Amino acid sequence: EAGVTQSPTHLIKTRGQQATLRCSPISGHTSVYWYQQALGLGLQFLLWYDEGEERNRGNFPPRFSGRQFPNYSSELNVNALELEDSALYLCASSLNFYGYTFGSGTRLTVV
Amino acid sequence: DQQVKQNSPSLSVQEGRISILNCDYTNSMFDYFLWYKKYPAEGPTFLISISSIKDKNEDGRFTVFLNKSAKHLSLHIVPSQPGDSAVYFCAASAVTGGGNKLTFGTGTQLKVEL
Numbered sequence: 001e002a003g004v005t006q007s008p009t010h011l012i013k014t015r016g017q018q019a020t021l022r023c024s025p026i027s028g029h030t031s032v033y034w035y036q037q038a039l040g041l042g043l044q045f046l047l048w049y050d051e052g053e054e055r056n057r058g059n060f061p062p063r064f065s066g067r068q069f070p071n072y073s074s075e076l077n078v079n080a081l082e083l084e085d086s087a088l089y090l091c092a093s094s095l096n097f098y099g100y101t102f103g104s105g106t107r108l109t110v111v
Numbered sequence: 112d113q114q115v116k117q118n119s120p121s122l123s124v125q126e127g128r129i130s131i132l133n134c135d136y137t138n139s140m141f142d143y144f145l146w147y148k149k150y151p152a153e154g155p156t157f158l159i160s161i162s163s164i165k166d167k168n169e170d171g172r173f174t175v176f177l178n179k180s181a182k183h184l185s186l187h188i189v190p191s192q193p194g195d196s197a198v199y200f201c202a203a204s205a206v207t208g209g210g211n212k213l214t215f216g217t218g219t220q221l222k223v224e225l
Contacts, residue, residue: 035215042217105154
């Protein structure tokens with residue numbers, strides 16, 4: 001069974017640009033979660049999508065947005081990139097409330 | 112507001128000894144707790160979990176203890192092995208309240224030395 005896949009692995013953008021990160025969940029998983037791991041800050045919850053809808057949102061500005069497609073894959077978009085957006089962005093999927101399976105992440109660097 | 116706290120950013124133990132990683136939480140609605148392990152350049156992987164109806168859960172070398180009155184949980188690794196060197200994240204969820212979001216701590220870097 002394929003795990004959660006994320007692309008690209010690395011992304012370098014200039015301040016002010018937009019970044020698009022992609023995630024494919026485990027087959028059969030309908031929920032997708034996005035987390036940001038910035039240096040020294042642990043895993044900060046960004047967004048939760050389930051059945052194509054945004055179900056919950058973390059304490060991030062509106063320039064962080066995303067969507068979930070009919071095949072349950074998901075995109076995270078970050079507009080007007082700032083230097084402090086540099087982080088590892090992790091996607092996870094789950095079937096139920098009892099834990100997630102994470103992808104390997106996308107390392108976003110804003111210069 | 113950090114609802115899940117791991118106050119030790121790093122821990123170093125000798126191979127064969129016990130590793131004890133600690134985690135505190137403040138939200139009394141949390142009723143399900145998990146530990147994840149993360150190697151560099153990889154996503155976190157699930158290690159062990161515990162429901163609030165239990166105070167201990169064991170899986171091989173890994174045991175998680177939950178003290179609800181103190182809002183404290185700990186992960187014991189016995190015996191510690193060099194391959195256990197990784198960052199360990201504690202996470203919590205309010206399952207009964209309908210929450211599906213996991214709240215993570217900041218992680219503890221475990222180094223197991225030969």
